[in-house]
Amino acid sequence: MPSGLVALLDDISVIAKAASASIDDVAVAAGRAGTKTAGVVIDDAAVTPSYVTGLSPARELPIIWKITKGSLRNKLIFLLPGALLLSEFLPQAITYLLIIGGAFLCYEGAEKVMEKLGFGKHGETLEDEITDPVAFENERVGGAIRTDFILSAEIMAIALAEVADESLVMRGAVLALVAVAVTVAVYGAVGLIVKLDDIGLNLTRRASTSAQAFGRFLLRFVPKLLTALSIIGTIAMLWVGGHIVVDSLHKLGWDGLYGPIHAAEHAVHEMAGAAGGVLGWLTATTLSAIFGLILGGIIALVLHKVLGVGEGEGH
Template sequence: MPGGLVALLDDISIIARTAAASIDDIGVAASKAGTKAAGVVIDDAAVTPSYVTGLSPARELPIIWSITKGSFKNKLLILLPGALILSEFLPSAIIFILMLGGCYLSYEGAEKVIEKLGGEKHGETLEDPIEDPVAFEKGRVSGAIRTDLILSAEIMAITLNEVAAEDLFVRAGVLAVVGLLITIVVYGAVALIVKMDDVGLHLAQRSSVAAQKIGKFLLAAMPKLLVALSFIGTIAMLWVGGGILIHGLHEIGLHNLSDFSHGLQHGVEELTGGLGGILGWLTYAIISAIVGLIAGGVIVFILHKVFKLGHETGAHG
């Protein structure tokens, strides 16, 4: 009996050490994957404030919380199990799913550009009289969650690619950790951004002259920042969508566009010396955005002009 107990305790200690090592592996891999996904995280943070721009301040945090809950569901209930199943049984399908997401982001971004340039609007916008505020808000939340699903899929795909050689437990742990942390960081930052004008108002009412100056600055700056983020969010949709398409075409054997884009990027890097890294990255981002705009414009034309679709309520602003 004592021998059996010792053997059992020894087995438990081995299992515990193995679990601890796996947890350590998850932490290291999650850190690396999170760094690689940073660009998409920035895009996500830029896109989301556009969904609350112009709405009642009292509804800003509830809307962001609704989007946050939708993002958690996207990552943990849809994308995590889907990514694990595909990575185990059909890894070649992941790139095609990502390309569909790239097409959707390109479509969303191109549609917004066309509307801003005076093209036909689809669904209610903030410039229109809103007859049903509740339905309009639900439409905005749904639109944000759909966009989050695509951006989250890209984040999860980047993460999965970083841990493709790990076992199933580590892959699942890394995807869960990255999904949770990125959602908290992104939507925490978004909540802070959209409520910064309330902070400014509070500071402007303080007796301190310095606090009043900071408060007035925030009150004056935040509306402009939100408009700027709405613009950046649109560009981000095109940039990320186009980038996914360029990468996807390369992965399926169509290299010309990728070779041209990276060739131009490397050429700019070599010609611009110390600024090469930034300007090279910017060059590739611009090419990606142009590809996204062209692809999205084609999809807009097909859906709205050929099939006469796209009159769904409440997705735009």
């Protein structure tokens, strides 16, 4: 009996060690995959605060929470099973889906640029009077979740590519961990950003002069930060979208864009010396963003001017 108990305990110990090793493997793989998604994550974090700009401060965190739940639903219920099925039975389709997603990001970014340049508005913007706050909030949340779906799809696809050689169970565990970690990080940061002005206002009411000074600084800083994030978000959409399309076309065997962009990146890298790495990356990023703007502009013109999508909606 004792020998049987000892054997059982030994088996349990082996199983526990194996489980611990598996958890470590998942964490390492998720960290590796997560780093590859950094560009899309920055895009997501930069874009999201715009969805609560102009709304009641009391509704900011509830709206962020709605978007967070929608993002988790996008990743865990729709994208995770879909990504695993595609990776198992139709891996070649992932590249085409990336092209569609990248083109959508280019379109979203280009449309924002076109609106700023006075080429018309499509949908309500911050300059419009909000006649129905509930409907407007629902529209904002719906738009954020739709954009998040594309960004989340890119995140999941990029992460999946990093663990394509792992087992199905490992791929699923890594994608689930990346999905939760990225969502918590992005929307936690967004929640903090959109409440910075409230924090500043609270600090101005403190007895401490240093707290009051910092509070006034935050109140001056937050509007500039939100404006900067809006610009960064638009640029990131064009950069990420353009890069995804160019890279995906390269994987399909067409280097008409990939070759010249990376040749320019390499040339700048060689000429710039110590700063070559940064300047080379900036060159490739700028060219990808320019391509994204051109592609997105073409899509927007076709949709709005040729097909009439979004035109005449009471702008």
